[in-house]
Amino acid sequence: MARQERGIRTRREVLEAAAEVFAERGYAAATISEILSRAGVTKGALYFHFASKEELLRGVLEEQFTEKDIVPRESKLQEWVDVGMALAHRLPREPLLRAGARLMSDPKLQELFGRGPQVSWVGLTHRLLAQAGERGELLPHVVPGETAQFVVNAWNGVQLGSQIAADWTDLEKQVSVLFRHVLPAVAVPGVLLRIDTAPDRGERVVAEVERLPAPA
Amino acid sequence: MARQERGIRTRREVLEAAAEVFAERGYAAATISEILSRAGVTKGALYFHFASKEELLRGVLEEQFTEKDIVPRESKLQEWVDVGMALAHRLPREPLLRAGARLMSDPKLQELFGRGPQVSWVGLTHRLLAQAGERGELLPHVVPGETAQFVVNAWNGVQLGSQIAADWTDLEKQVSVLFRHVLPAVAVPGVLLRIDTAPDRGERVVAEVERLPAPA
Known part of the structure; x- marks a missing residue:
């Protein structure tokens, strides 16, 4: 359980770093090594969650919208x-x-x-x-x-x-x-x-x- | 009058060419010489209307909105x-x-x-x-x-x-x-x-x- 939570947190940190580097440099110019040093995680940890720069981008885009803010209401x-x-x-x-x-x-x-x-x-x-x-x-x-x-x-x-x-x-x-x-x-x-x-x-x-x- | 109309048309052609080159290459990478060859006008004609790439950009932006479509109405x-x-x-x-x-x-x-x-x-x-x-x-x-x-x-x-x-x-x-x-x-x-x-x-x-x- 603790390991799972750590995994979720690492994934989030990697995505945040990727989003920031993409936003600052542009997607084409961004490099995995800059994302690694920004996130402060190991190469192994990053590649455990994301196999490529494309997957990082897809991950960032998917996080832009979430259904978690739906609370059932009468209306x-x-x-x-x-x-x-x-x-x-x-x-x-x-x-x-x-x-x-x-x-x-x-x-x-x-x-x-x-x-x-x-x-x-x-x-x-x-x-x-x-x-x-x-x-x-x-x-x-x-x-x-x-x-x-x-x-x-x-x-x-x-x-x-x-x-x-x-x-x-x-x-x-x-x-x-x-x-x-x-x-x-x-x-x-x-x-x-x-x-x-x-x-x-x-x-x-x-x-x-x-x-x-x-x-x- | 004919000369003035020609001037207005040339200015418009230069702005269209500039807008297209800016949109395709990005503003930073666009060059005046590419705008010249796209517009098919002389260097003198372009510089008569616009002294610099910055002025071309300002011209393009100003054309994005016009008040000419206001027709007076009761409402x-x-x-x-x-x-x-x-x-x-x-x-x-x-x-x-x-x-x-x-x-x-x-x-x-x-x-x-x-x-x-x-x-x-x-x-x-x-x-x-x-x-x-x-x-x-x-x-x-x-x-x-x-x-x-x-x-x-x-x-x-x-x-x-x-x-x-x-x-x-x-x-x-x-x-x-x-x-x-x-x-x-x-x-x-x-x-x-x-x-x-x-x-x-x-x-x-x-x-x-x-x-x-x-x-x-």
């Missing part, structure tokens, strides 16, 4: 908002997400990101919106797949704007603004009234996730 | 929508805008873009939204500067998503989706009802602008 629209707000809280604080977001400036990686983690994110939010529809939370004309895709794209644009203007210090506020602008087009009035889009919503969701018992 | 919210829809129509069709949007993938240029043309775009849309507010078109809680900034960021995110997924072939549809999602949070019902956000709105606005008499 599926609230779950949908929570995923976006929790990510806005995590991104400025987690080195792997910060470096990952900077990496997205590389057009070739944008493409990989667009076809990988972003597709997962659209898929998850599409499912949540479809469930919201089944429960009668959506206005009748809403097309869940369209709304899911639009909000993921808008979230990315808001992230980029916040990165350029404020080094992400206002990201939670800006993502809150996003949901306040979109929900009236999506939610029936009785649900709209009860959805929490406050800028500190993400912080509270992340705290809640961290108090949950770890999966067995 | 200022419609003018605001028209600016975003017309740009969505132009971008896939105008080499200078296509290359400019691809250029934005360079993080250093993103910064310049964020502080230059994007600030102008937010400024213009902020003014239009403030005018809409004075005319009673906005819901009482709307903060024009906040909405203007959010929609410019969201527009950029939608542009990037459409570029990656569809080489911009669905950009007009996606920007139409954007405005349909945002207007209910912004417009009073009586105005909302009359705003045209159809995907072909931008095409019609651009056609209208091109029929207008040229400024004296």
Whole structure:
């Protein structure tokens, strides 16, 4: 068990170092040896987890989006908002997400990101919106797949704007603004009234996730 | 007059060539001599308009946003929508805008873009939204500067998503989706009802602008 935890921590440290080196040098110019010295792990430890630079990149991209911030709620629209707000809280604080977001400036990686983690994110939010529809939370004309895709794209644009203007210090506020602008087009009035889009919503969701018992 | 028109056309050709070379090679690696041979103009003609590579870059960035697509309307919210829809129509069709949007993938240029043309775009849309507010078109809680900034960021995110997924072939549809999602949070019902956000709105606005008499 202790060995397994150490393995998870090492994997995370290697991914953080890889993400930072990729973001600073560009993916093409980055070398495994620089990632090794940044992570402070042995060559054997790195290759135990990742066979190549490509696998490191795939690992970094996969970490950019996680389903762990979903806490079951009575309102599926609230779950949908929570995923976006929790990510806005995590991104400025987690080195792997910060470096990952900077990496997205590389057009070739944008493409990989667009076809990988972003597709997962659209898929998850599409499912949540479809469930919201089944429960009668959506206005009748809403097309869940369209709304899911639009909000993921808008979230990315808001992230980029916040990165350029404020080094992400206002990201939670800006993502809150996003949901306040979109929900009236999506939610029936009785649900709209009860959805929490406050800028500190993400912080509270992340705290809640961290108090949950770890999966067995 | 003929000479002046020729000068305007040459300037445009040089900017298109510069934008394309910057987008293909990256700004740092681009050379004036490659821009010259791409544009098919003389060195003298290029330097008559632009003294340096930096001035070429500034010229390309300035062309990314124009106020010429504003046609006065009874509804200022419609003018605001028209600016975003017309740009969505132009971008896939105008080499200078296509290359400019691809250029934005360079993080250093993103910064310049964020502080230059994007600030102008937010400024213009902020003014239009403030005018809409004075005319009673906005819901009482709307903060024009906040909405203007959010929609410019969201527009950029939608542009990037459409570029990656569809080489911009669905950009007009996606920007139409954007405005349909945002207007209910912004417009009073009586105005909302009359705003045209159809995907072909931008095409019609651009056609209208091109029929207008040229400024004296």
